[in-house]
Amino acid sequence: MPDNKIGTYNFVAEPFHVDFTGKLTMGVLGNHLLNCAGFHAADRGFGIAELNENHYTWVLSRLAIELEDMPRQYEPFCIETWVENVYRLFTDRNFAILNKEGRAIGYARSVWAMISMETRKPADLLTLHGGSITDYVCDKECPIEKPGRIKVTTDMPVEVYQTRYSDIDINGHVNSIKYIEHILNLFPMDTFKEKSIRRFEMAYVAESYYGDTLSFYREEVAENEYDIEVRKNGTEVVVRSKVVLV
Amino acid sequence: MPDNKIGTYNFVAEPFHVDFTGKLTMGVLGNHLLNCAGFHAADRGFGIAELNENHYTWVLSRLAIELEDMPRQYEPFCIETWVENVYRLFTDRNFAILNKEGRAIGYARSVWAMISMETRKPADLLTLHGGSITDYVCDKECPIEKPGRIKVTTDMPVEVYQTRYSDIDINGHVNSIKYIEHILNLFPMDTFKEKSIRRFEMAYVAESYYGDTLSFYREEVAENEYDIEVRKNGTEVVVRSKVVLV
Numbered sequence: 001m002p003d004n005k006i007g008t009y010n011f012v013a014e015p016f017h018v019d020f021t022g023k024l025t026m027g028v029l030g031n032h033l034l035n036c037a038g039f040h041a042a043d044r045g046f047g048i049a050e051l052n053e054n055h056y057t058w059v060l061s062r063l064a065i066e067l068e069d070m071p072r073q074y075e076p077f078c079i080e081t082w083v084e085n086v087y088r089l090f091t092d093r094n095f096a097i098l099n100k101e102g103r104a105i106g107y108a109r110s111v112w113a114m115i116s117m118e119t120r121k122p123a124d125l126l127t128l129h130g131g132s133i134t135d136y137v138c139d140k141e142c143p144i145e146k147p148g149r150i151k152v153t154t155d156m157p158v159e160v161y162q163t164r165y166s167d168i169d170i171n172g173h174v175n176s177i178k179y180i181e182h183i184l185n186l187f188p189m190d191t192f193k194e195k196s197i198r199r200f201e202m203a204y205v206a207e208s209y210y211g212d213t214l215s216f217y218r219e220e221v222a223e224n225e226y227d228i229e230v231r232k233n234g235t236e237v238v239v240r241s242k243v244v245l246v
Numbered sequence: 247m248p249d250n251k252i253g254t255y256n257f258v259a260e261p262f263h264v265d266f267t268g269k270l271t272m273g274v275l276g277n278h279l280l281n282c283a284g285f286h287a288a289d290r291g292f293g294i295a296e297l298n299e300n301h302y303t304w305v306l307s308r309l310a311i312e313l314e315d316m317p318r319q320y321e322p323f324c325i326e327t328w329v330e331n332v333y334r335l336f337t338d339r340n341f342a343i344l345n346k347e348g349r350a351i352g353y354a355r356s357v358w359a360m361i362s363m364e365t366r367k368p369a370d371l372l373t374l375h376g377g378s379i380t381d382y383v384c385d386k387e388c389p390i391e392k393p394g395r396i397k398v399t400t401d402m403p404v405e406v407y408q409t410r411y412s413d414i415d416i417n418g419h420v421n422s423i424k425y426i427e428h429i430l431n432l433f434p435m436d437t438f439k440e441k442s443i444r445r446f447e448m449a450y451v452a453e454s455y456y457g458d459t460l461s462f463y464r465e466e467v468a469e470n471e472y473d474i475e476v477r478k479n480g481t482e483v484v485v486r487s488k489v490v491l492v
Binding site: 018031034168176210 | 260262265266267271273277280281294295319320410411412414416418421422423427431434456457
């Protein structure tokens with residue numbers, strides 16, 4: 001029953017959600033993807049609200065987005081999402097981004113863990129609701145690479161930023177979307193005048209908090225391919241990211 | 247016909263749109279208000295798209311928001327908007343923010359001008375579509391003060407910020423919502439732990455651009471009342487703002 005396994009959600013690219021080129025920003029797209037994940041899980045009994053009642057929550061570990069195009073200001077688009085795999089400690093959730101004609105203009109992959117809100121330790125997904133989460137596994141194709149390895153060796157930050165009020169979410173953490181914004185702000189605007197983001201990856205490694213000093217390290221690892229690492233307070237890695245331009 | 251004059255739009259407070267207290271951020275509320283203004287105007291033939299065809303556009307001059315409460319994460323809420331006055335060079339558009347029970351938890355006032363996209367000069371609203379915009383004037387009550395005078399005398403900035411990629415909108419300007427975010431980031435997070443924003447005002451005076459250096463000046467003009475001025479490149483005033491906490 002693919003209708004039940006794939007969730008489809010409609011959006012419009014709002015004026016304050018597009019960048020200077022008139023295309024939806026990566027941060028807003030990421031926000032929509034994560035919202036779709038939430039809607040889809042909630043509709044099937046695996047949403048944050050239900051999990052929280054049992055003191056569990058979802059934690060996003062990886063996100064990879066690959067795009068041929070981006071919706072333009074005022075254009076409607078839609079996001080499909082489905083569960084590709086459920087393992088003991090992780091689940092893979094995929095996405096397709098369809099333009100107003102219904103053609104896929106991009107795909108995304110995400111990896112999630114479920115953790116205990118008390119111990120912060122990972123929980124066994126296969127015992128959740130008697131393993132019924134596996135009923136939603138769907139074999140729809142997602143023709144992009146899985147999240148890969150991101151490696152930064154430089155010790156010279158390109159940016160240092162102290163987190164502020166607007167960075168912090170209801171859990172007291174810097175929110176997953178704000179990292180995307182800060183990372184793309186490492187690039188001069190001219191970069192996006194000439195090039196588009198072909199692939200964007202995020203690896204969420206640790207949480208950062210209000211007042212933390214984030215250092216951003218960036219390396220061009222191949223032509224038009226940048227690996228980025230964000231460390232907090234001089235040491236601990238918080239997130240890693242890859243930006244491939246075309 | 248109040249049904250035709252008042253536009254009503256439904257929203258839900260999304261997870262990445264609430265702050266650490268779990269309440270909708272002022273920036274996101276501002277974004278929704280401006281979107282509602284756009285929907286309402288477009289539905290009545292005065293939208294940006296129609297105006298642009300004749301080389302005119304709307305410019306937001308003032309925004310004042312007063313709130314008793316804010317929607318919490320996942321809560322549905324709705325925004326009503328209507329035109330209060332149309333003058334030759336300005337129009338007043340008001341808003342009500344209703345909670346999930348349909349009770350008004352806040353109101354907002356905005357002032358707009360229409361300008362020529364070529365000369366940037368204001369256009370006469372009363373000649374637009376033969377003055378038919380006045381047909382939409384509505385006498386619904388908006389029980390909050392009009393935008394007032396904001397005056398900052400200090401010459402010591404509390405913050406200096408160079409604008410970046412994510413600040414810039416499709417017109418090449420720093421977007422109206424980003425100023426709200428930057429202004430609220432002047433306050434330490436603890437401020438919003440203890441207090442809420444009772445009233446928030448923005449006066450949009452001039453545009454700023456990519457790479458501009460914005461200096462933020464702030465003065466506590468009365469207890470819990472802050473006037474803020476943002477100047478670009480050391481001189482020209484870009485926006486003024488008032489924050490009243492309770």
